[in-house]
Amino acid sequence: MKIYKLMVPVLLFAMMYGCKEDNGLNKPLFKDGQKPGVVTGVVVTNKNGAAKITYKIPADNDLSYIMAEYEIRPGxxxxxxxxxxxxxxxxxxxxxxxxxxxxxxxxxxxxxxSDAVTVTVNPLSPPFTEAFKELVLKDDFGGMNVAFKNKNESDIAIVVIMPDKNGELAAIDTYYTKAKLGNFSIRGYEPKPIRVGAYIRDRFGNLSDTLFKEITPILEIRLDRTKFKKVQLPTDRGDGYGWVMENLWNNSTGGTGFHTNPGLGLPLWFTFDLGTKAKLSRFKEYQRGENYYEFNHGNVRKFELWGSNDPPSDGSWTNWVKLGEYESLKPSGLPNGQNSSEDIKYAQAGEEFNFDINNPSVRYIRLKMLQNWSNTDFIHIMELQFWGQPEL
Structure with missing residues (x-):
């Protein structure tokens, strides 16, 4: 019995010592020095910027994986x-x-x-090249608009360039996407001709040619909020809790905003007068915040904006034209009730939405809410700001 008791700690010590000396991590389990067989029956199917290689694996019992090595550019x-x-x-x-x-x-x-089996692939036109063929640069309010089609839905970066103060071409914006199609605007420029370019980069560092075009930004100004007025039509949702519609243009994103009463169902809408007819370019919506309400409670999530120059007094939708459908997007994508610091900053800075440049000029705006962030039937917004070209 004494010998048995003594051997247990000795064996444990030996095991522990052995683990310290060589735990086998990152080392092959089998070192037979024997090459496995090669792959056979290789078939190549070429794709856009890629190729699918089908093969038959060798019959080795200790086979682990098949590896392909190749160069996409020299080096x-x-x-x-x-x-x-x-x-x-x-x-x-x-x-x-x-x-x-x-x-x-x-x-x-x-x-x-194993010994190498060399095959030749002939990839079709790569996705970034195909996307470049569909790239369009055009004039926009305060700058330029870039429209794209990315039929392969690949990860691409659209880089917009223009001469800097030294005349050297420099990137002014990089737009990352894998969307099938879309567009984005770059603003902050005076309404005078500027030469800009755009090219596409993929995730492998491949670059397209550069598309150059002379752009003339369209004059854009922020609409005068002091001219905005509440319009209460029969079907409109009214104020609630003392948070009146006029707070939407009081130039404050804190304190009290606009709030409707719950319990009346969806969709809900409200109407106001811009005070002047204007061709609208974009608008910014500020959520109720306080580091709690962002992307929560009655903040608007899915909605539409409609415009009119002659809204009927009965509150119907006659004479109204849809200006756009929109959705508020949380940067982090976290579930409801959870926000990252980026989410909070994004909401507090105001969420910006664009109008289609082909929309008609309008004077009256109707916001139609389809869904809020808590899936309830009321809305609260702190501030709305509009930009465009007023008709004088």
Whole structure:
């Protein structure tokens, strides 16, 4: 019995010591020094900026994965791995329509590589090149608008450039997207001709050609809030809790804003007069905040803006034209009730929305709320600001 008791701690010590000396981490479990067999029956299916390589794996019992090595540009190498349970892999990142060599290796659990099997792929036009073909630069209020189509829905960056004060081309904005189509505006420029350019960069560092165009920004001013007036039509939702509509243009994003009463269902809408007919370019909406209400409670989430120059007195939708459909987007994407510091800053800075440049000029605005952030039937907004070109 004494010998048995003594051996237990000795064995434990030996095990602990052994773990300290060599825990086997990051080391192959099998070191037989034997190369695995090669992949066979290779078939290439070319894709936009990529290729799918299908193969038959070797019969080695200790096979771990298949690896592809290749260059997408001189000196820029990529490596793609696929589990031994797969019969194909995708090689991507190719920036040109031309032949590329890809070396395929079978790798076993001892990290032994097979002999290379070299295949040639001929990728089709890469997604960033296809997107560049659809790039459009045009005049916009206070600057320029960039419209794009990204049919492959790939990760791209649209870089807009213009000469700096030294005449050197420099980036003024970079727009990241994987959306199928969209547009964005860059503002803050005087209404005089400027030469701008745009190119596309993909996530592999490939660059498109550059599209250049002379742009003349359209004059844009912020509408005079002192001319705004409440319009209470029969079907409009009225004020609640002492938070009156006039607070929407009192030039304050704190204190009290506009609030409607709950319990009357959705959708709800309210109407006001801009005081002048104007071709609208954009607007900014400020949420109720206080570090609690952001993206919560009665703050508007999905809504429409309508315009009219002759709203009927019965509160119907005759003579109204839809100016746009909008959705408030939380930067972090966190669930309701959870906000990041970025979310708070974004809401407090005001959320900006654009109008279609082809919309008619209007004087009266009707905001129609479809959903708030708590899925209830009331709304609260602190401030609304509008920009555009008033008709004098």
């Amino acid at each position: 820029v190498k990529r490596e793609v791995k696929a589990s031994y349970s797969n019969d194909s892999l995708i090689v991507d990142g190719f920036g040109q329509v031309k032949a590329y060599e890809v070396k395929l290796y079978a790798v076993d659990k001892g990290e032994n590589l």
